[in-house]
Amino acid sequence: MGIDEDQKAREAGTPRVVPSGTSYGSDGHRNASFLERTHTVKLQIGQTDIGNLSIIESIPPNKRVVVQINAVSAHVPNFFSGPSWTSKLNPATWRKSSAATPVDDRPTMRQILFGIQGRIEPGEVLALMGPSGSGKTSLLSIMGARAQKLMKVSGSVTFNGAPLTKRLKRQVGYVLQDDLLYESLTVEETLGYAAALRLPREMSAADKAKRVDDVITALSLEGCRKTVIGGFFRKGISGGERKRTSVGHELLINPSIMFLDEPTSGLDSTTAMHLLQMLQFLAKGGRVIVTTIHQPSSRIYQTLDNLLLLSQGHCMYHGKAHHAVDWFDALGYTLPYRVNAADFILDLASADVSTEGGRDGEETRKYLVSCSELFMAKHPMEGFDFDTDKEDLHEIREKLDGGSPDVSTSSLDPVDLNGGNGLEKNGQGSIKALHVVAEEGGQGGEDANSNEHRWGASYKDQLKILFQRSIRTRRFQNFSVQDIAQLMVIAVLSGLFWLQKAQDDTLLSARNTIGLLFFEIMFLAFRMLFVALFTFPEEQRMMLKERASGMYRLSAFYFARLMSDWPMDFTIPTLFIIVVYFMGGLRYTAGAFFANYFTVILSMLVAQSLGLLIGTMVMNPKTAQTYATIIMLAMVLTGGFFVVGLADWIGWLKYLSFIYYALGMVLYFEFQGRTIYSCMEQGTDTCVLTNPSDPSTSPECTPVTNLQDSLQLLQDPNSQGEAIRNGFILLGFLIFFRVWCYYALRSKTAGL
Numbered sequence: 243m244g245i246d247e248d249q250k251a252r253e254a255g256t257p258r259v260v261p262s263g264t265s266y267g268s269d270g271h272r273n274a275s276f277l278e279r280t281h282t283v284k285l286q287i288g289q290t291d292i293g294n295l296s297i298i299e300s301i302p303p304n305k306r307v308v309v310q311i312n313a314v315s316a317h318v319p320n321f322f323s324g325p326s327w328t329s330k331l332n333p334a335t336w337r338k339s340s341a342a343t344p345v346d347d348r349p350t351m352r353q354i355l356f357g358i359q360g361r362i363e364p365g366e367v368l369a370l371m372g373p374s375g376s377g378k379t380s381l382l383s384i385m386g387a388r389a390q391k392l393m394k395v396s397g398s399v400t401f402n403g404a405p406l407t408k409r410l411k412r413q414v415g416y417v418l419q420d421d422l423l424y425e426s427l428t429v430e431e432t433l434g435y436a437a438a439l440r441l442p443r444e445m446s447a448a449d450k451a452k453r454v455d456d457v458i459t460a461l462s463l464e465g466c467r468k469t470v471i472g473g474f475f476r477k478g479i480s481g482g483e484r485k486r487t488s489v490g491h492e493l494l495i496n497p498s499i500m501f502l503d504e505p506t507s508g509l510d511s512t513t514a515m516h517l518l519q520m521l522q523f524l525a526k527g528g529r530v531i532v533t534t535i536h537q538p539s540s541r542i543y544q545t546l547d548n549l550l551l552l553s554q555g556h557c558m559y560h561g562k563a564h565h566a567v568d569w570f571d572a573l574g575y576t577l578p579y580r581v582n583a584a585d586f587i588l589d590l591a592s593a594d595v596s597t598e599g600g601r602d603g604e605e606t607r608k609y610l611v612s613c614s615e616l617f618m619a620k621h622p623m624e625g626f627d628f629d630t631d632k633e634d635l636h637e638i639r640e641k642l643d644g645g646s647p648d649v650s651t652s653s654l655d656p657v658d659l660n661g662g663n664g665l666e667k668n669g670q671g672s673i674k675a676l677h678v679v680a681e682e683g684g685q686g687g688e689d690a691n692s693n694e695h696r697w698g699a700s701y702k703d704q705l706k707i708l709f710q711r712s713i714r715t716r717r718f719q720n721f722s723v724q725d726i727a728q729l730m731v732i733a734v735l736s737g738l739f740w741l742q743k744a745q746d747d748t749l750l751s752a753r754n755t756i757g758l759l760f761f762e763i764m765f766l767a768f769r770m771l772f773v774a775l776f777t778f779p780e781e782q783r784m785m786l787k788e789r790a791s792g793m794y795r796l797s798a799f800y801f802a803r804l805m806s807d808w809p810m811d812f813t814i815p816t817l818f819i820i821v822v823y824f825m826g827g828l829r830y831t832a833g834a835f836f837a838n839y840f841t842v843i844l845s846m847l848v849a850q851s852l853g854l855l856i857g858t859m860v861m862n863p864k865t866a867q868t869y870a871t872i873i874m875l876a877m878v879l880t881g882g883f884f885v886v887g888l889a890d891w892i893g894w895l896k897y898l899s900f901i902y903y904a905l906g907m908v909l910y911f912e913f914q915g916r917t918i919y920s921c922m923e924q925g926t927d928t929c930v931l932t933n934p935s936d937p938s939t940s941p942e943c944t945p946v947t948n949l950q951d952s953l954q955l956l957q958d959p960n961s962q963g964e965a966i967r968n969g970f971i972l973l974g975f976l977i978f979f980r981v982w983c984y985y986a987l988r989s990k991t992a993g994l
């Protein structure tokens with residue numbers, strides 16, 4: 243490249259391409275005297291370093307897909323669209339309230355996408371660009387049929403002319419912005435489990451392993467294949483490796499369509515460049531690739547094929563990426579010298595570019611959106627191509643400003659140009675219509691033969707794989723030394739506090755024993771409930787992502803998750819129960835011990851189910867914690883230890899407390915058939931035993947005739963009938979909470 247060419251490239255906002263053998267001095271000028279001493283600089287632009295990617299097969303012609311976006315608009319609820327009283331919390335309405343006008347005139351829905359359209363052919367990469375909040379992620383999620391339920395969408399996205407069916411959705415790769423991966427799994431395990439679940443069941447295990455190897459090699463992940471993904475507390479692979487693992491996760495199924503949300507965020511420009519080159523190469527294999535991209539470097543910008551530039555939900559440009567500068571230039575907005583083209587068009591979209599003595603930034607933005615919408619009206623699906631469409635630009639300018647780019651367009655409202663749809667104010671009726679359009683569009687639909695090999699792995703294999711993975715994912719959590727130490731310290735401390743106190747057959751000792759039994763149940767229940775509460779929302783996000791890719795049945799995930807809890811959740815509590823039981827001196831018979839053990843474990847499982855249920859229904863961990871604390875405290879307080887003699891109007895709450903039933907059971911196992919002695923001296927109920935092993939020989943002690951009354955218990959510790967009833971009710975609680983939890987999960991993933 244000569245100096246003239248270099249100058250041109252700079253004007254076009256592109257980086258300098260320095261051919262091999264050419265060197266530049268620090269002042270940027272060719273300097274022959276440095277030829278021998280300096281290294282040769284070579285930047286790869288538009289040239290894909292495919293490396294090992296050639297291992298990944300191309301998409302056969304019959305599986306190639308054309309994606310079409312047909313006038314997609316979207317609305318989301320406003321923050322203040324809750325119950326009417328919440329509008330009082332809105333500072334914007336305070337003045338009105340003081341003026342005794344309690345009407346909140348804010349629209350309940352806000353439009354975030356305005357009639358976006360376009361078409362992407364196999365072999366193309368479409369980049370969705372735009373400033374923050376312009377609607378890139380929303381548009382991508384609508385294209386991938388992953389839009390949030392509360393988003394009301396109209397228009398449609400078609401795949402080879404048909405809506406996205408569940409079956410096709412399983413052939414779509416979707417890489418989320420925040421790389422949802424299990425932190426405790428290694429790269430190899432992550433891809434291995436995904437392959438086992440996603441690849442067709444007809445494929446042999448060896449072939450699946452080979453596919454994993456291929457993907458690892460293709461994405462240059464060999465160096466970290468045995469490294470854990472890591473997270474906030476445990477350092478693992480780097481950001482770039484994490485991103486590549488996420489791409490690999492999708493690449494395993496060799497998808498015909500890939501959607502990627504901000505794949506370059508957090509990456510340095512070189513790594514980001516390689517990732518984009520990789521996507522380019524994958525597209526060339528017959529795929530459609532749609533990626534959002536926030537702030538591309540000039541090198542990355544050069545690699546993009548097609549660009550859809552969004553500005554506040556409107557399309558500002560759609561067409562060849564390398565023609566975008568020409569488009570804006572022809573409309574009167576020339577790329578300034580030494581400015582990166584990507585920065586410039588983002589500035590235009592952000593209303594940051596004004597013309598001297600003409601339009602301000604916002605007027606410029608509206609003007610350009612209007613130009614784009616006029617172009618789209620004429621070419622509904624095709625993007626702009628300078629070579630064939632440049633004449634249209636004159637027409638557009640004629641129409642909008644009579645050929646002068648400096649005529650103010652402040653009166654132009656792009657929303658009006660788009661036709662509007664009545665939702666700007668409060669169009670509940672229209673929202674309903676949008677729902678129907680979205681459903682008719684088939685994004686949640688299912689094709690007739692969908693059950694035939696709908697899932698990669700068989701149900702039995704899904705259970706097995708998910709069970710193994712679930713155990714692996716928590717290998718650092720559940721058996722951590724800290725966790726065991728914490729439980730053992732508490733067990734030994736409580737053992738010391740109640741040291742052999744339960745051995746004496748006196749009323750005082752019985753009171754202490756009730757305290758010990760209550761503590762044993764309550765501590766483990768609290769612990770299990772809060773562990774379940776905090777771990778599940780994390781799993782749920784992962785499950786939503788994986789279910790959206792059609793990796794497994796919900797029931798397989800659910801049962802595998804529950805089964806995988808058992809070995810880990812029983813071991814440490816078992817140690818706890820053993821220590822507390824024998825240090826506290828509870829009844830030394832095998833029957834009493836195992837009855838106590840199973841009752842405590844059962845109550846612990848009920849608490850865990852309650853935690854899972856709250857965690858499922860309330861995704862926000864802080865809110866879930868608040869609910870869980872209130873519910874657990876209500877159960878503990880009505881459980882029969884702290885408060886007795888509750889008034890009837892509130893006393894019935896004890897029947898909802900699983901602790902009430904569990905305590906009733908362990909008291910029965912501890913005291914049934916035992917004679918407890920009371921002191922005859924007035925004003926005290928304690929005895930001084932002359933012979934502790936046989937209280938009956940102490941003359942001042944007498945057997946208690948009614949233990950329930952003496953100990954002020956809510957249930958009779960000698961009633962076998964009550965104990966059996968309690969056991970059934972606890973089991974009922976367990977089943978009820980687990981079934982409810984399953985249906986809560988199902989409703990969360992409905993339509994996926």
Ligand SMILES: Nc1ncnc2c1ncn2[C@@H]1O[C@H](COP(=O)(O)OP(=O)(O)OP(=O)(O)O)[C@@H](O)[C@H]1O
Nearest residue numbers: 318319354373374375376377378379380381390536
């Ligand atoms: N569920 C939602 N509830 C309310 N507003 C929403 C919701 N989803 C998206 N929005 C709004 O829609 C607009 C577009 O959001 P979106 O995340 O699509 O933007 P983006 O271009 O991807 O931004 P970024 O680059 O910052 O990720 C934003 O104003 C956002 O606040």
